[in-house]
Amino acid sequence: MTELVTLDAYGSLIEPATLKIQRFLPATMERVWAYLTDSDLRRQWLAAGQMETKVGAPFELTWRNDDLTDPPGERPAGFSEEHRMQSRIIEIDPPRKLVIAWGANGDGEVSFELEPKGNGVLLTLVHHRLPDRGIMLKVSAGWHAHLDILVARTAGTEPGPFWDGWVRLHSEYDRRLPA
Known part of the structure; x- marks a missing residue:
């Protein structure tokens, strides 16, 4: 159980354009x-977004980050109240692994792997093919939050305000990730 206590909350780059966070x-x-799978x-x-849990199934994710916490914190400039993204399931092995396309064109890919550990589950998220540092910082702070x-x-338990955490994390990832 000690390995779980020392688990670093921050994501790290395991390749130049690939973030891993646990x-x-x-x-x-x-x-x-x-x-992961229930809207x-x-x-x-x-x-949110209904997901048919089979390989190749398309689905849409709808973010409403202002609704995640109460209070939500102050939304940074450049973000809207709602964001939608088309995706599809690339790989699925319930309840251990889910891999989805990130974006309609499948430019990126996100995998969620679950492993039983002690009294819980170790979730490993890997986001592949982040196109540039600006997006990498937004995505790193986003996944972390x-x-x-x-x-x-x-x-x-009740989480802290989403946007306040995201803004703080964006600055921290800017310092932590290579330029």
Whole structure:
């Protein structure tokens, strides 16, 4: 269990355009899987969107980050109240692995891998093919903030304001990730 306590909350680049971030979630594999695949649960930490759980199935994610926490914090300039993205399932192995295309053109790819650890689950998220540093910083801060909310949801606690955390994390990733 000690390895989980020392788990670094920050994502790191495992390749020049690939971010890896991990979280220990105090829940069962099935519960975490539901938070990845069920629209009503996923909207509580990331984005809503009905998902047919089969390879090749298209789906749309709808972010409403102002609704994730109460209060939401102050939304930074350049972000809208709602964001939508087309995607599709690339690989699925319930309840262990989900890989989705990131964007309609499949320019990027995100994998979620679940592994039972002690009284919970180790979630490993890998975001491949981040096109440039600006997007890498936004995505790193975003995944970090969204995963913090997922940890809080699975632990039954209230997360801090989403946007305040995202702004702080964006600055921290700017210092942590290579220019």
